[in-house]
Amino acid sequence: MRHLFKSSLVSLLILGAISQPSLKAEEQKVEEEQASDLNKIVITTSRFESDTVELPSHVTLITQEEIERIAATDLSQVLRRVPGLQVSYTNGKTSVSMRGISAEQASSNVLVLVDGQRLNKTDLASPDLDTINIINIQRIEVIQGAASSLYGDQAVAGVINIITKSGTAKSSTVRYSQGSFQHRQAAVNLGFQIDDSWSAVLSGHKKDTDNYRVHNQLKNNQLGAELHYQDDKQQWRFSYRTRNETQQTPGALLESDL
DSSP: OHHHHHHHHHHHHHHHHHHHHHHHHHHHHHHHHHHHHHHOOEEOTTSSOEEGGGOSSEEEEEEHHHHHHTTOSSHHHHHTTSTTEEEEEETTEEEEEETTOOGGGGGGTEEEEETTEEOSOSSSOOOOGGGSOGGGEEEEEEEESOOHHHHOTTOSSEEEEEEEOOTTSOEEEEEEEEETTTEEEEEEEEEEEOSSSEEEEEEEEEEEEOOSSTTOOEEEEEEEEEEEEEOSSOEEEEEEEEEEEEEOOOOSOOTTTO
């Protein structure tokens, strides 16, 4: 009987010694998976949520925290910091080009999306990036590479997808800036949750500047309201935006101006 008890005890010790390394290996595997999940960056520019390491193109993700850290007052200031992007300002409008495509051809080769909706126009005019209030942006996803297989034309060089804030995270942001040439700019964004499924966002933007040339005053007023619905099966967004902009044209530069 005592010999049998000793044999059972030895067997239990051997099984414990064998199972202990396997348990440690399993715990280490779980910790590595959790760490990899924390390092994952999921984007939606490719129409489906994807991990950045699985995409064949170069991807740049600009978060709301990064935008606030650089204290940008408009979208062009943020996009100028992205490697491989060229931001031009011609005829009073901002255009973005990439992958060596000229600014004149950027409007038909670089697709700009706002919450998945096209900002590019059907003609050759550049998308008006100035209509996007910087204070409303939650994150920006930039894919540099051909995406015509997903989006058709206007996505030869790449895609810029701008995700705006929703009211699911209650927030209130007010920003005011002032500078030279009588530059004054104010913006506000209010987001609030109505119930478990409905949320709303109210936003406003006002910009007034004389610019650096005579007879080149710019006034820009924007108002927006969005209503969001989301449950386990579907998501809806109802938005209304109005914009009024007036800008004086200074004409050609004279020799005395140069």
